[in-house]
Amino acid sequence: MYEKEIVAVILYTSLFFILLAVGLIVFFYFSRKRIIEKELEKKDLEIQFKQDQIQAVILTQEEERKRIAQDLHDDISSKLNVVALNSHLLNSPNLSVNEVQEITQNIIDLTGKALDSSRKIAHGLLPPVLEKFGLHAGVEELCLEFSNSKAVKVNYSCRTEFNIAENDCHLHVFRILQELMNNSLRHGKATKIAILFEEIDNKKQCTYSDNGIGFLMHNSENMKGLGMKNIESRIAFLKGTIDIKSAPNEGVIIIFNFE
Ligand SMILES: Nc1ncnc2c1ncn2[C@@H]1O[C@H](COP(=O)(O)OP(=O)(O)OP(=O)(O)O)[C@@H](O)[C@H]1O
Ligand SMILES: [Mg+2]
Incomplete structure (x- = not known):
């Protein structure tokens, strides 16, 4: 048992x-x-x-x-x-x-x-000022062109220096800003744009903002254009990151960094 x-x-x-x-x-x-x-x-x-x-x-x-x-x-x-x-x-x-x-x-x-x-x-195709004098001068001229149109006031400041030897990469940054500014005018109807370059943790950072009508992030209508997609691929090429913030009537703030 x-x-x-x-x-x-x-x-x-x-x-x-x-x-x-x-x-x-x-x-x-x-x-x-x-x-x-x-x-x-x-x-x-x-x-x-x-x-x-x-x-x-x-x-x-x-x-x-x-x-x-x-x-x-x-x-x-x-x-x-x-x-x-x-x-x-x-x-x-x-x-x-x-x-x-x-x-x-x-x-x-x-x-x-x-x-x-x-x-x-x-x-x-290739702005001569950018090619000869570098990103800072190129962006300065770009801002002047936009300001001269009287539709928008551009506040630009640069707290870092750009090496002209890296101009090939800087051309991407220039094109990104061109697209962002065009978007601010075309879609945002912005009257003010601010651009700031600075150096944070050994990386160049650009803070871009406008006071336009903004847009709903995550709305698929806003993902249809080529402009933003191109910006993303340029950022990927520059091994950087981008952060886009916007809401209706609150303009846009875009921060991106690059090497
Ligand atoms: N600064 C802005 N203010 C308001 N809306 C914006 C702004 N930037 C982008 N958008 C919105 O995001 C959408 C996508 O922008 P994107 O640049 O990708 O395309 P697009 O400008 O419409 O076309 P494309 O750039 O190809 O000519 C725009 O159609 C617009 O609705
Ligand atoms: Mg666009």
Whole structure:
């Protein structure tokens, strides 16, 4: 009788431990599966995000090319066409002195205009001040251009220095500010913009704000543009981070840093 009880106790205890072991194995198996699924989901989202960024870059490049092609066609080719026509006219026989003078003046005016246009297009592609004197001077000029439009007052200050050798990277910062300022005017109807560069923990930081109508963050309507996507990919390229804060009627505050 006593022996039977001992056998039963051993049996039940072993059964209990076997069940516990099976339970633990099943538990670990499913929780591990869940973790792996979560990680895969995260990776999928990251891949999707990168694909969106690449697509945004490609689309912007195409739009930029279209714009340059249009500018070249409308502002330069058309003028050079008329210059060519006028130059041929100069070869016509029996032209009076007045006519020659008129045609020559026409040619001078048109080539002047074509030169102006080509300068404007080149400026848009790579602002010469930025290239020659660095980010600070480039942003100063950009702010002046916006302030001169009288639609907005720009307050710019720079409490750090930029090494001109890193101009290639700084061009990204310049483009980010260009996009932010365009957005502030176009969407925010802002009348004031503030830009501050400073150095925090060995990183350059830019604080950008406007007093415009702001926007609802996380509203999918606000995620449709290419501008913000491009800004994100430029920040990723600069190995920096960006923090965007906005709410209706509270303007925007954007803080980003870069190396
Ligand atoms: N400073 C701002 N004030 C108010 N709304 C803004 C501001 N910046 C961005 N937005 C909102 O966020 C949206 C997305 O901006 P984004 O620059 O990505 O696209 P977009 O300017 O509409 O188009 P794109 O830049 O491609 O020409 C805008 O359509 C606008 O609704
Ligand atoms: Mg935009």
